Every structure is written in C-alpha cells, then in structure tokens.
Amino acid sequence: MENCIFCNIASGRTQARLIYQDEDIAAFKDLNPQAPTHILIIPVKHIASLSEAAEEDALLLGKIQLTAAKIAKELGIKDFRLVANNGKGAGQSVMHLHYHLMAGRRFLWPAG
Numbered sequence: 001m002e003n004c005i006f007c008n009i010a011s012g013r014t015q016a017r018l019i020y021q022d023e024d025i026a027a028f029k030d031l032n033p034q035a036p037t038h039i040l041i042i043p044v045k046h047i048a049s050l051s052e053a054a055e056e057d058a059l060l061l062g063k064i065q066l067t068a069a070k071i072a073k074e075l076g077i078k079d080f081r082l083v084a085n086n087g088k089g090a091g092q093s094v095m096h097l098h099y100h101l102m103a104g105r106r107f108l109w110p111a112g
C-alpha cells in the first residue's frame with residue numbers, strides 16, 4: 001500500500017535495520033526502542049491491524065509468532081514480551097499490523 005511506512009520497509013523502498021525477511025514476513029529494529037531489544041515483526045502483506053485480519057491470514061499470524069520465538073532464540077533471549085497494539089486508543093500509531101518483540105529489561109504486569 002502506498003504511503004504506508006511498513007509496506008515501504010517490507011518492500012525495501014525505505015531502509016530499516018532488518019533482522020529477518022522472507023516472502024511473508026519482515027522483522028527490523030524499532031526506530032525508537034523502548035527496551036534493549038526492540039524488534040518489530042510485520043506481515044509483508046498490508047493488514048491495517050489485528051482487527052482487520054481475516055480467516056485466510058491464520059497461517060500468516062501463526063508464522064509471525066513462530067518467527068518471533070525463532071528470532072528470540074537466535075539472539076539468545078529466553079524472556080521476552082510480544083505485543084500488538086490494536087487501534088489508536090491502545091497505542092497503535094502505524095496502521096500496518098506489527099508485533100513488538102521486546103527484551104532485556106523488566107516488564108511490568110499488568111502492562112501500562
């Protein structure tokens with residue numbers, strides 16, 4: 001989708017510090033990290049938010065979670081938080097589905 005920063009990153013039109021990429025998924029470092037490790041994992045396909053995902057995206061959503069676990073393992077990270085903000089009121093600022101993979105500090109629960 002035009003004018004979508006994460007579509008542009010997934011297609012290589014915009015630079016990012018890539019951690020992982022395949023035909024379905026891209027993972028890259030967050031520009032404004034909120035933890036020592038802060039990686040964004042996105043579908044290459046433009047899905048605005050989790051609310052906009054469809055049945056046909058089930059495999060893709062599962063693959064994103066497995067990719068998060070794989071990236072964490074490769075980085076030697078045992079404890080991490082995987083977060084998807086859904087909707088502006090919940091803190092979503094980029095309207096292309098993304099999961100925050102965060103690690104390297106203590107996290108509060110319930111989440112703030």
Ligand code: 5GP
Binds near residue numbers: 016029030091
């Ligand atoms: P949200 O607030 O939507 O859950 O998370 C969006 C995240 O994207 C934020 O943590 C923000 O720092 C990150 N971000 C926004 N624009 C860019 C960008 O152009 N490149 C990268 N690498 N991260 C971005």
Ligand code: ZN
Binds near residue numbers: 005008045047096
């Ligand atoms: Zn997009």
